[in-house]
Amino acid sequence: MVTTTSQQELFRFLEDRFACAQSCTECARAAALRASLVEPNGTEEQELVRRKGIMCAEVCDATCRMLSEQNTTDEAGMRVQLEWCRTVCLETAQVFDHQEGAEAAAEACRACARACTDFLAGLD
Secondary structure (H helix, E strand, C coil): CHHHHHHHHHHHHHHHHHEEEEEEEHHHHHHHHHHHHCCCCCCCCHHHHHHHHHCCCCCCHHHHHHHHHCCCCCCHHHHHHHHHHHHHHHHHHHHHHCCCCCCCHHHHHHHHHEEEEHHHHHHC
């Protein structure tokens, strides 16, 4: 029998997982959009923005897929993926901070990093 407390914990877990997945999706969308706006044969700085944007989008997409899977991923694997996503998002936000017009993408990356942090805290 599932107790009320364990039901509440389960609901909180699922809500946090959903919030993180949503943030990952938004970050991926913003990073991919930002990467597509940068010329492929641009300056070294533009190339860094493009590569970071693409990498962030791919990591966020993978994290979102992992969090939305029906079968439960083991906790250790989930932690590694969330830590990786958080790190990549923060690094990408820092790169976007130096680009005019990239404020929304940088904030989406930071929101995703916060959601990953919150979700990780809920696993403890």
